[in-house]
Amino acid sequence: MDALRELLSDPTIIKLMKLLLWIGITVAVVTFFRRSARKRIENTVFRYKTQKLIEILGYIMIILLVVMFVTVDNVRDYTIIIGLFTAGLTFTLQELILSIAGSFYIFAVRVYKPGDRIEINGITGDVIDIDSIYTTLMEIGGWVSSDNYSGRIVKISNAYVFKGPIHNYSLDFPFVWDELNILITYESDLEEAKTLILHEANEMLLAYTRASTAKWEELVERYYIENAALEPSLAVKLTDNWMQLNLRYITDYKRRRMTQQDLFERIESVFKAKGQAVYFASTTLQLLKIPEVDVRMHTPQT
Template sequence: MHELFEFLKSPLVIRILILIIWLVVILVVIVLLKRVLKSRIEDSSLRYKAQKGVEIIGYGLIIIMLLISFTLNDIGDYSIVIGLFTAGLAFTLQELILSITGSFYIFFVRVYKPGDRIEINGIKGDVIDINSIYTTIMEIGEWVSTDNYSGRIVKISNAFVFKGPIKNYSLDFPFVWDELNIFITFQSDLDVAKKLVIETAQNQLANYAKASKARWSAMVERYYIENAAIEPSIAIKVTDNWVALNLRYITDYKKRRATQNELFEEIEYKIRATKGKVVLASASLQLLKIPEVDVNLKNRMP
C-alpha cells in the first residue's frame, strides 16, 4: 500500500489524472453546450453549424492538451511505457482515429457538406449529418427507380474519405447532364420532329441553362477542363425498328426525374398536335399467315 501511495504521488500519475479530469470536463462541456444551442437556436441550419463548431473546438482543445502533456514536459522513466501504450492504443483505435481525422478533413477541405448529394463506397444519397465519426446519408436508388429516396438512413465512417473516390453532385456545379430518348417511326417528318424536340427543351430548360452557364465558366477557370455545351442538343440514331432522337440537356441535380417527365409530356403533346407528321414508334411484331396444307390420307389394307 505504501508503494501504491508513493506511485500515486508521483508527478507523472498526477499529470495523467489531471489530464483525464480535463478531458472529462471538456467532453461534458461539449455535451452541455450542444444541448443549450439545440434549445436556444430555432434556425436548423444555424443550429447545426453552431453544434458542429462546438465539437470542433472541443476536440481541438483535447488534441492541444494531449500534445502539451506528452511533448512539453519530461516524463522520466515512464516514457517508454507511455510510448508503447500510445502505439498500441493507436493501432487498436486506428479506424476511430482515421474517422475523426476524416471529419476534420471533410470540414476544412469541404469535400462535402450537409445537403450535398454524394456517392461514396457505392452508396448514393443526400448528406443529412456529419459528426466526428460518421457521415449520415438519406439513401436514394437501390430498389426504387431514378433518384427517389429509398427510406433507409445509412451511416458511413468518415475514414472512407481516404479510401476511395467521392462523387459529389453539387460541390461546385449543382447541375447534371441527362438524356431523353424519343422514338419515332420511319415515316415521320424528321425535320419537324427535331425542331419540335429542341424547341421544347429550350423553352422548358431556359432557366437551368442560364443559371448553369456562370457556374460552368467558373469551373473552366478553376479546373483543367474543356468548355462544354450547355444548351440542349440532339443526336439521331437509326435502328431496325425506329429513328431514335437522343436529347441531351442540363438540369438541377435534384430534379432529374421531374425534368425528364415534364419534357416527355410536353413533347408527346406537341407530337400529337402535328396530326400525323410525327408519330411515336413502338416495338411491333408482324404475324404471317401459314399457307394451308391439304393432307389427304388413304386407308390401305394389308
C-alpha cells in the same frame, strides 16, 4: 512506529503507494474532463461519445500504470513500454483517428457540406449532418428508382474521405447532364421530330441553360477543363425496329426526375398535335403467312 517505518521503507510498498497515487490522479483527471464535457458540449450524441472516449482512455492509462509499476524498474524501460503502448493504441484506434482527421479535412477543404448531394463508398444521398466521426446521409435509391429518398438514414465514417472518390453533385456546379430517349417509327418525319423535340427542350430548359452557363464559366476559370455545350442536343440512332432520338440536356441535380417527366409530356403533346407526321414506336412483330394446305376427305366405298 518502528514496524510502520520498516513497512514504509519496503520498496514494494513504496511502489504500490506510488501506483495508487497515480491511479488516483488519473481518476481525478478523467472525472474532471467528463464533467467538463457534460457541461460544455450541447450536442447529446457528441457529448455521449466524448465522455465514453474519455472513460476508455482513463482505463487504458490505469492499465498502463499497473503494467509499468509491476514490470518496469528504470526510466529507459518506461520509455520503451510507452512507445510500444502508443504504437499499439494508434494501430487499434486508427479508424477512429482517421475519422476525426477526416472531419477536419471535410470542413477545411470543403469536400462537402450539409445540404450537398454526394456519393461516397457506393452510397448516394443528401448530407444532413457532419460530426466528428460520422457523416449522416438521407439515402437516395436503394430499393426505389431514380433520385427518390429511400427513407433510410445512413451513417458513414469520415475516414472514407481518404479511402476513395467522393462524387459531389452540387459543389461548384449544381447541374447535371441527363438524357431522354424518344423512339419513333421509320414512317415518321425525322426532321420534323427533331425540330419539335429541340424546340420544346430549348423552351423548357432555357432558365437552366442560362444559369449553368454562368456557373460553367466560373468552373473553366478555376479548373483545367475544356468548354462544353450546355444547350440541348440530339443524336439519332437507327435500330431494327425504330429510330432512337437521344435528347441530351442539362438540369438541376435535384430535379432530374421531374425534368425528364415534364419533357416527355411536352414532347408527347406536340407529337399528337402533328397528327400523321410523327409516330411513337414500339416493338414490332412480323407474322409470316402460313402456307395453304389442301385437305380432302374421301368416303370409303362399301
